Amino acid sequence: DGGITQSPKYLFRKEGQNVTLSCEQNLNHDAMYWYRQDPGQGLRLIYYSQIVNDFQKGDIAEGYSVSREKKESFPLTVTSAQKNPTAFYLCASSIDLGYKNEQYFGPGTRLTVT
């Protein structure tokens, strides 16, 4: 059963703590993405990766970090430097990088920082 998994579904953290969100895909896709969604808003791109060991900043990368050590995995760390970390985080993948490809999304992780 192919797809993208994100864990956990809900995550709670205290302010000042770093937290890592998991994203795994078994679709054999080269490109992976992290988006942030705030209530009533569209998606904003945080980071994206075209191949293993390579990733690029998106529109709102400040306060976030990523790694791409394996093709299947693209974890996102929300650092204490992110001023408003509470949000819904979505991971996606596509066959390769490019606007012509549809993106497949995971179920999302809702992060709450208090």
Next chain:
Amino acid sequence: SQQGEEDPQALSIQEGENATMNCSYKTSINNLQWYRQNSGRGLVHLILIRSNEREKHSGRLRVTLDTSKKSSSLLITASRAADTASYFCATDADFGNEKLTFGTGTRLTIIP
């Protein structure tokens, strides 16, 4: 900055009626995609229309694209309760840019 803007922001219709939502964008595009998001879930790809296409169908979905007006519309015919969701358009932000930019979405509610 937001490339796509959906209109209306929210739409409520009776089951069985048709639902139309629109997307406007600012710069030239290579293609435009529509996605659906059920509440609290990830997005699901619905349809992709290329800049040289004017209309595309997929089941009960009909998408049109007018590049001269920089707009697209998504029509859902014979709506069902299961169509209740938010719908987003996505485009490449600048011609040749590899990234997708998503609009703010239209929240569709189907009343049984």
